[in-house]
Amino acid sequence: MSNFYNMPKLPTENSPKVEIFVDDKAVMVPGDTNLLEALKAVGIETPHVCYHPYLPVSGNCRQCLVEQEGPRGRMLVIACYTPVAPGMKIYTPASSARVKNARKATQEFMLVNHPLDCPICDKAGECTLQENYMEAGQNEGRMRPEYGKNYHGNPAHQFIDSKGQVRGGKHVDIGPRILLDEERCVQCDRCVRFMRTIAKDEQLQLAGRADHTYISTFPGEKLDHEYDLCVTDVCPTGAMTAKYFRFQKRVWLLSHTPTISMDDSLGANIWLDHADGRIYRMMPRCNPEVNRSWISNTTRLAFQTFGENRLPAMGLKVIKEAMGEGKVAIVAGGASTIEDLAAIKLLKETLGDKAEIFGGTFKKVGSPDGIAMSGDPMANRAGFKLMGIADDNLADLVKRASEFNVLLTVNADLFGEDAAAAKGLEKIATRIALSAFDDETAKKSTLAFGIKHWSEVQGTMVNCNNLLQKLNAAPTCPDAELRPAYEVISELAGKPFTSAFEAFKKAGEYASVLAGLAYDSIKSTGKLLEGGNA
């Protein structure tokens, strides 16, 4: 509630460095930020629950206490709300027993009314309370059953269990995608602040006060928003859980692959969390310049269909024969990576005048929502421009359909996007679809050829902010025979790429800004391209 307009200032690369004294040792920290971020910059982690770098500071968990030397002696202050000032003297638990005890006490209070049901909690393993307990707590339990726990939840949900304890609110259905566990909530206010300041749709609130405070929607309303699953990410405990991931997998069994979502031209940074060869969930990966810590439900839930309805791999000979000597229209879809585009360019060079490259989508281009969507379904549009490939000439192709003998679509579900607009393409006699899925275009084509999906390939894309971002391959491909599009296409061209990087090097020949770049020189947060078209 308090000061909801106070967004934390985060350090950047250009932050001025100031000298402060941490535990009587001089360190240089970013000067325009809060103490918590400054300490993080010099490698001192401060446990916190309510603070989130992309949410306004509410300062109510009191977990990030540090001692500050002030005019009235050493005072306990919260690191998340204390601005860095040159010369300030800070004491962390490393040197101050008072800070250590204060954090321990807060940790103990935090767990007074928290049910210790970690064995059945989906958040166990990535729970802030567990992490803080290992760091700041580890105290001997002093609570005894007689002291009891206070039921904090909606009074309408409470019941008395077999031990005579008031319980309730274990799985409150607060929205179509989210379940709330009122007992696990530690009232950190993060979800409320997310809905208020990021989603800009105040659907959640803290009702009640004292230790019967509980999270609630407004009476009769449901939590339903394009970004509502982000509250499960910001929730430090297992209070907010996503229905799709509930009881699916223990999080410590998941492997994480950092990659880019190719649903949208913002190129939201994501983690693909996978195990046993399938994706279990998609989580936002923090990138301050792109999607911060948020991804939309559309992006997040897209993975559910990645393993289904896949096309099988085929021998290349069939395609070569089908292409024959006729005139070829190559259509590249928005999810094509820079590597795929390099291969397409290579194929065009090989075929010479017989081939022409088209690009684009029949989907409508929306407007940015200011959170984590640019609204443009053509993910690599800037990459198309960079590679000198038209990104919006499908209408032209439909008009001139009769000129071509062969239609080769790469990652482009033209018939699925707009069957009416794509109808004209049926005039082309031989229609070859290179696609991950058995989609409408694959069904309409004369030859459908399975390739790897973007979640399974290594590659690069350029987002709408001209940021070159790296995709990594998650080992979740259902069929070992499937190959990435660039491999297939380059083989059609007769000069097969053996690795993604080889394709990327080739792309450097078409787009000079990419020349000389190595994959390692692209940071996990991307590389801003100079002189790009976008």
Add this chain to the structure above:
Amino acid sequence: MAECVKVCTENFGKGAQDIEVYKKLGGYANISERLFNMSQFELIDYVQRSNLRGRGGAGFPTGMKWSFVPRGTGKPVYIVVNADEGEGGTFKDHFLMLEDPHRLIEGLIIAAWALGSRAAYIYCRGEFLPCIESLNKALNQAYAAGYLGENICGTKFCFDIFVHRGAGAYICGEETALINSLEGQKGQPRLKPPFPAVSGAWKSPTCVNNVETIMALPWILQHDPSEYAKMGTPRAGGTKVFCISGDVKNPGVYEAPLGTPMMTMINEYAGGVVGGKLKAVLPGGSSCAPLTAEEAAVATMDYECLASMKTMFGSGAMIVINDTHNMVDLLNVLGNFYSHESCGQCTPCREGTGLLHRILNLIVDGKGHDGDVELMQSLTGGFGGVTICPLSVSLGGPVASYSTKFRADFDEYIAKNPDHAKPRVQETYRPGIFW
């Protein structure tokens, strides 16, 4: 009892709710050429010289508080009167507003002139219906008489006063929670800085003052500031309205100079302790540490003396307790009150006050164990200075001091449990159907 000058309670029982009576008693004499000829700085300096300190509990010098309000920011300056009297044992503002509402209005006009304010809000506790009625009646009369509204007394000065009914939350007596509540948000204290003097109500400079502070202004302006300062102690001037309650013969509201000995207040003003011998005194409302009878014998009622005795002057609400009471019962009542009134923001207060109350309940129910008191004392160690507002300390302080000063009372209750010497059983959860 020496006859003392009455600053705030002068008109009590004289029917001063009516503007005509109030004017006949010398009211609104300050709203004159003399006030409007004074510059803001002169007036603030005048108040500073009177040594008036805030009467709400913290005792911050009023003139200094006013001088913090920035000028020329392009934003309006609001005055908010804190009439959300929630502290246990305090009932002075209630009577002040009920008996003499015009003095509050007159004081507010003076404060408005000092701060260059256009509007003031009286945030009144919602349960004080007679007060609100009395205030609204007085406001209507003052508007009709031209003391409020546009062009007061023919000058270009315009000023409005609004009475806002709170919903009765204790925490809304904290100034930033009060401002949140006034704005229509949940009454929870804000993080500071920014302080309200810089960014308060609607992000504008806001000065929050107690009712009694404002009501002292007309007298100060009528007389010389040194005359007011002379009445109190060197660091805090003037008289104070004390509310004495508990086991005394005549509980009520009494005005006395600061620095009056505590026993004088109890014996001469309130008629002495009844029902037993004096056991303890809470000098400044329910949230302060109690003084034992021996300490009370030497204490004087002012900020410095009580601070030196590790308690506080607070709102001047003395609660006198005789020896028929067990302090654990009193502490349990406080536990109930503060655990219910915690706003639910900071973890230590939200979870800790409730836990302390549950432990106190066990002790009172005769289920206490040895070590419970030590546990409570240790838990209150996690309260000190770590929360946004001092509500957690309002329970933590009493728990720590009651259990130190009146340990025998706790032991008496714990001894009622025949098994008190055994340690509490730690329940172990065995693998059940889930494993």
